[in-house]
Amino acid sequence: MAVVRWTVVSSDGRNYKLIKWEALGASDTGQPFNVSEYSDKTVQVEGTDLTSGITIQGTLDPDESNYRTLNDPQGTALSAITTQKIENILEHCHWLRPSCGASVSGGTVFLLLANMR
Numbered sequence: 001m002a003v004v005r006w007t008v009v010s011s012d013g014r015n016y017k018l019i020k021w022e023a024l025g026a027s028d029t030g031q032p033f034n035v036s037e038y039s040d041k042t043v044q045v046e047g048t049d050l051t052s053g054i055t056i057q058g059t060l061d062p063d064e065s066n067y068r069t070l071n072d073p074q075g076t077a078l079s080a081i082t083t084q085k086i087e088n089i090l091e092h093c094h095w096l097r098p099s100c101g102a103s104v105s106g107g108t109v110f111l112l113l114a115n116m117r
Helices: none
Strands: 007-011 016-024 040-050 054-059 085-088 095-100 104-114
Touching: 016 095, 040 054, 040 095, 054 104, 095 104
Parallel strands: none
Antiparallel strands: 007 016, 016 104, 040 085, 040 104, 054 095
16 A cells, blocks of 8 residues: 555656556555646556556645546546556546555556647
8 A cells, every 4th residue: 555656758848748657556546646737638547457446536625635536528437447448537637646446456557648739
């Protein structure tokens, strides 16, 4: 149960940024990333064992608390994701992070952030 730091995989400095949390394990959460300046958000979940799932959470709270599960554009909750997939994120929030279930190992989450040009 750790807070896993994010890394910037690539960025053009203004219009897009690709973030990665890797080596996510049982009950880990990702270090929150401030997504408030990006209008488009897409998440990709990968892993060797996603049995209990990874949930994508966000909050408007500037104190980085009170996280809630985010949804895809169809209104389906991005909670307990147990399959490798790519999804857009519906809500606009201030902070975003992945949160792992008790049986996750080898999880990786990519977050692509973009602005309309």
